[in-house]
Amino acid sequence: MDSSNNMVDCGGSLHEFIEIVDKFKDDGVACWEPAMDMCFSSMDDAKSFYGEYALRKGFRWKIRTSRKGQDGEINYVILACTREGSTVSKVPCTLKTLPTRVDHCPAKICIKMEIDGLWYIKKFVPDHSHETIPTKARLFKANKKMKRTIEINDDAGGHENISFCERDVKNYVNQERRALGKEGDSKAMMSYFCEMRERNSNFFYDLDLDDDFHVKNVFWADARSRAAYEYFGDVVTFDTTYLTNKYDMSFVLFVGVNHHGQSTLLGCGLLSGEDTESFIWLFKSWLRCMLGKAPIGIITDQCKAMQNAIELVFPTTCHRWCLRNIMKKIPKKLNGCNEYKKIKDAMEEAVYDTYTTTALEEKWCSFIDKFELQQNNWLSELYNERHRWAPTLLRKYFWAGMSTMQRSESGHAAFFDGYIKSTTSLSQFLKQYDNALISRAEKEFEADFNSMDTTIPCGSTSSIEKQFQGEYTHSKFKELQVEFRSKMNCVASLNIVEGCLATYHVLEDVVVGDQTKENVFKVVFNKENHDFSCECSLFEFRGILCRHVLSVCAHERIINVPKKYVLTRWKKNIKRKHSYVKNSYSVAQLNPQMERFDTLNKHFYYVAEAAAESEVVTKTLHETLHQFSSNLPHLMEV
Known part of the structure; x- marks a missing residue:
């Protein structure tokens, strides 16, 4: 290789050439790039x-163009980034929702075979119209190769260095489980917690001991879960129904929903009893773990002890x-009644x-009177507590689209499905807990990658749909597109105007079973500040603008909706801290951003510790950091 004229004789094997590249990389030289007049043997x-x-x-690449010479053999090829091209369709409106990657990217090389039989680079365009992400290259189809025999160990370097996805290895068996179990469950648990604390000081755990120093209750949350709570801790489900292990300790989960609509763990524990005292201890531990920030909303099962604890702690x-x-109890509670099927249908109509509020109460009282169910204690108690469960009364609050504890997300109903069961020992569970969290982190990583790497085409010419296309993650943009498609079944008519408030009635044709019926929704529009209020409350409940x-x-004729209707919570272009946090359950999983983030944190800690000794130094440090923060956007462009 002659670095002076960028000539490379690749008469040897490609492997030899890559070894040269790796040597330069190891020596601290920038990653090898194509250059004019590089030559290759084929x-x-x-x-x-x-x-x-x-x-x-x-980045991904493709063969964009090839030409043949007079002998009929290919002698000229253009290799380009797959985002070369345009998203403009010949059809102005389409219902196609498959993601596309084209983005007018100019990156390419042009190679030509000369008379000496060697292939030369005649043109090289290195610049891309989009961000390139080396740490996510393993997700490219060309790099997702799986061997017949797969061994998962520390040498693999974590998910970043493995060229296959979680679904490819879902059925692998962790060989360390038996070895961990030999030490004894209690000892294994304490060893696990200590090890996690050593790997990341933000790993949190708490133990509740009885008078004989036996473990009664346990709570823990890894550093990633604690960081994720900052973004996704507004609405939480608390589930105690998952399983009870062989020690009769209930496994409990605090689960939120991330920007892709996926479940994300925010802490978990083991409880020896489901009484008010145990729940109070657990909730206080969790609240302390999350720095005293209580959730805005929490979803639980019907449990008086749990309700008492929530009212006290939150x-x-x-x-x-x-x-x-609640709804799955209908057969058990009402199956003995005459005309059970009609009662069930009438109750579901009132609920869904x-x-x-008026419509709910009228329909409820109507079927109670019609079927003479005034003496049914279960229905009476439900009605008295309707503010805790009826969708009609809860839609005005934000629930991130959640109304149940066991969410069904793309067929994955439970967070730890496939990893633990009731016969799993405590020591086995701790290891499987790591595996489950790694797989969940990988799912989010893949969804982040797909949302940034591809684009879902708009289904209309609406500038509002285009507005959300550039902001939302794929899953949330798809939800919005459902509303755009359903808008075809709606007809809006202006009813009354009072000052700046315009009240519309939106007639919607809906199909219930085999019948079509009409629903009318009232939408109030403020012409001054562009505020909207719809009776269906879809935006308040899910953060997605409704069809009405x-x-x-x-x-x-509104071109773009105000920024307040484009929730930061669903955006794909946000750098969220938890994605940079070093996972306590897999140190080897670090990518370059995580490594830099972790190193900076340690540096900041030492600086802060020293500066805190002096009020003057502390003030100076604050001023320096403020000045640096102001210049940060400019530095990022360099």
């Missing part, structure tokens, strides 16, 4: 070289009962098909 070698370069840089938190747990508001937007 077209395949050139393609392999560009493919390796693309994987190192973090007095400002809105507490609701799991709707699914009402949007105002979108119909009014079309009627008012």
